[in-house]
Amino acid sequence: MTRTDSAPFVHEQRAHRVVFGAGAFGGLSEEVERLGARRVVVVGSKRTVESAVVRLGRKAVLVVDDPVMHVPATQVRAVLARAEEAEADADAVVAVGGGSAIGLAKALALRAGLTVLAVPTTYSGSEMTRVWGITEEGVKTTGKDPAVAPRTVIYDPELLTTLPPALAVPSAFNAMAHAVEALWAPDRNPFVDALAREGIRGLVRSLPGLASGDPAAPGEALYGAWLCGVCLDSTTMSLHHKLCHVLGGTLGLPHAPTHTAVLPYVVAFNAPRAPRALGVLQEVLGTEDPALGLFQLQQETGARRSLADLGMRESDLDRVTGLVLASPYANPYRPDASDIKHLLRSALTGAPPSVVVESSKT
Known part of the structure; x- marks a missing residue:
């Protein structure tokens, strides 16, 4: 990398773990264990959550298979209510999906203090950030908080080969x-x-x-x-x-x-x-x-x-x-x-x- 000027700058690098490669999704359970998580909320589409639950077994205590675009506050509150009613006592949330799934996982982390592990199935990029967004009454509010940033991200190209x-x-x-x-x-x-x-x-x-x-x-x-x-x-x-x-x-x-x-x-x-x-x-x-x-x-x-x-x-x-x-x-x-x-x-x-x-x- 060659610099073209001598201007001062500051760069902060957030600590996170990236697992990249074909078949990496197969190690989901081990990556959850590496985070020290025992009880997990799984967020994604019906197809993706089923494959995640198979890998997580009893660690999966709550499944959300209908994440909504732009993360409506009503859905965030509904999922938290479900978790309370089910006495899920979760300590992590695994998002397998695109921006809607990862966005909902971040909102749950923000509101309930859960650790996030993300498995993106699109190219949205949300899995790499501290940025969260929640929409209420037609207004999308965004912010930055290290608490919502996924601690581990699994990039598996095999999960995207069927993306239309x-x-x-x-x-x-x-x-x-x-x-x-x-x-x-x-x-x-x-x-x-x-x-x-x-x-x-x-x-x-x-x-x-x-x-x-x-x-x-x-x-x-x-x-x-x-x-x-x-x-x-x-x-x-x-x-x-x-x-x-x-x-x-x-x-x-x-x-x-x-x-x-x-x-x-x-x-x-x-x-x-x-x-x-x-x-x-x-x-x-x-x-x-x-x-x-x-x-x-x-x-x-x-x-x-x-x-x-x-x-x-x-x-x-x-x-x-x-x-x-x-x-x-x-x-x-x-x-x-x-x-x-x-x-x-x-x-x-x-x-x-x-x-x-x-x-x-x-």
Whole structure:
């Protein structure tokens, strides 16, 4: 890793254990024991929790097989009530699934002090972070707390070979967004820059294979998503994540497809104002216009690129814009209402993102 400047920086590395490799899920019970856990809540889809329970045996004292997107507070309270009624007395929660399962596990850790072990079955990256999010009455509240960060993460590419392209592709773009925003974060540093570059590169290389169902693609995609997740945990997210949290929490738009649809437009808006990030993205994507490069990669891999396709309407623009402006967030350039509306309107229609670059204020 070569530094290109002498600016001072601070980097904090959270202690955690990563087990990566084909077949690693088979060691789930041993990894739970390594954490000192004896009674476990298992969270995931019906398919994934069944395989986890088989491996955990009597350690599994409560099963939640219906985690809901954006972690509704009502579900968090319902699961905690179930645990109390069943006298589960759990000391850990195992999440086998995507962002919804891991998000619910984190919420349980936050509210009940449970240790988290995560087995991601998508590329969301949440398993690498201290970030939690809970949605109540249409508002998604997020925060950071070391208590919710998974102590152990099992990455098993075999668990993702059957993930349909329609889910795998947006999940990979969602992961990429974490590293893209880290490149212009106010607290970025050379270590994060290197991780972001390598993580984005791995995802870009793997995306055509994910789209075609190549069974070799999940290994590289999962590696890239891991690095991008570390970026998410190590830096402050900006405009992209603010937009997606509002769109998801307020309008109920699906998480990964929303990140996918919004990403090229935020890159078009921010990258010209963040020269270092622009240079990295140009290098990794192999194009002078990384926003258009991302847009074209989405076309090639069959990703949905319009917020209208995901359920947003023109009449939502004012509401979303107001909520985005209502609370501060880090960004290379502070957008005003007209900037946000222009960006969202372009994403709503799926217009080429270069239009955003040409018409935004400089």
